[in-house]
Amino acid sequence: MTEREFRFQCRVWYLSQEASICNGCSRGCNMAVHFNTQRSYKADGRRVQRLKPRFNPLVNQWWMCDQGRFGYGFVDRDRIENPCLRMGGELQPRAWEEVLEEVATALRTTVEKFGPEGLGVIASPQQSNEELYLVRKLFQEQLGVAGIPFRNPWEDTGTEDGLLLRGDRNPNSRGAVDLGLQGDAERTLGDAAAGGVKVLYVFGHDFDSDRARELIRQAEYVVFQGANWNSTARMADAVLPGVTHMEKEGTFTNFEGRVQRFAQALPPLGESRPDLEILCDLAQRLGHALFYPEPEELFSEWRGRSYQDLGEFGEVLDSNGAGTG
C-alpha cells in the first residue's frame, strides 16, 4: 500500500534516509527519515517525504502511531529562516552578528545592573539532552540563573492510545528532569511582566494562551530561540532561528529513562543554526569560554560515556552514566 501523503510526490530512488527518533511524544519511537534535498522544488519544497518505523525491541518494535508517522510538517513549514530584531514595532531580518551582539549586550548589562535575578530562562522539552545541558551550563552555572523551567503550563496532556502514544507530547521531558531543570514557567513570565525579570529568554515554546500573551506583552525584552514561527516568536524582540531535530545530532531520554541517539538527516534551513552553535557563540561574547563543536562532547562531559556506548537500541543510564539495560 502507498501512503496518500507520499504517493506521486517523489520516486523512491531519489530518496535518502537517516536514523532518527520521533519527537511526537515521550515514547521516543525509532524511525527512519526518508528525504530528498536535491529536488526540493517538488512536493511544495518539502524535503522530508515520509517517516518509517525503525525496529527497536525495547521501545516500539516495528511500529509508529499515525500521529508520529505523519507529523513531520513542522520540518519544512513555518520555519524561521533569518535572525530578526524588532525595529519600529516590526520584526525585521538582520545579520546573525548584529542580533547576537544585541542579545549578548542585553544579557550582559542586565546581569551587571540587576544580577542573575534579572534574567528569566525557559528551556524546552523538545531540546536534546546536549542542548539542555548547555542551557544549564551557560545560564545556571555561568550566569547564575536560579531555576530553569521547561514545561509549558498551558499545554494540554494529549490522549494516549494504550499502545505507543503518550500523553506528554514532548520527546525529552525526562532528560530535562534528569538534568535537574525545574521551575514554574508561569511564574517566570509573571516576573517578566512585573518587571523583576528584564530579559526573558524562551526556547521553542508556543505560549499560545491569552494569559501567556498578556504576560509576554508586558515583558521588557523577550528573546525567542527556536525553529518555527509561533505565538511567542511573533511577540519577541529578538528571534534566533534554531533547527529541527532532523537537522542536528543528539539524544533524547524517553519516559522510561532510555537515552537514544538521533542523527542529522537534513542541512539547516535558511540561516538557521543548531542551539549549540548559537549558545557557544553567545557565551563567548559574554566572556565564557564554552566551545562544543560536537554534541557528543557535551554528552561525554555529562554522562562520562560516548555515543557508541548507547548501542543500537539506546541505554537506560543511572545517575553515574552506567548502563542498566
Ligand code: SF4
Ligand atoms: S507513539 Fe509517540 S514517539 Fe511513537 S510515533 Fe507516535 S508520537 Fe511518535
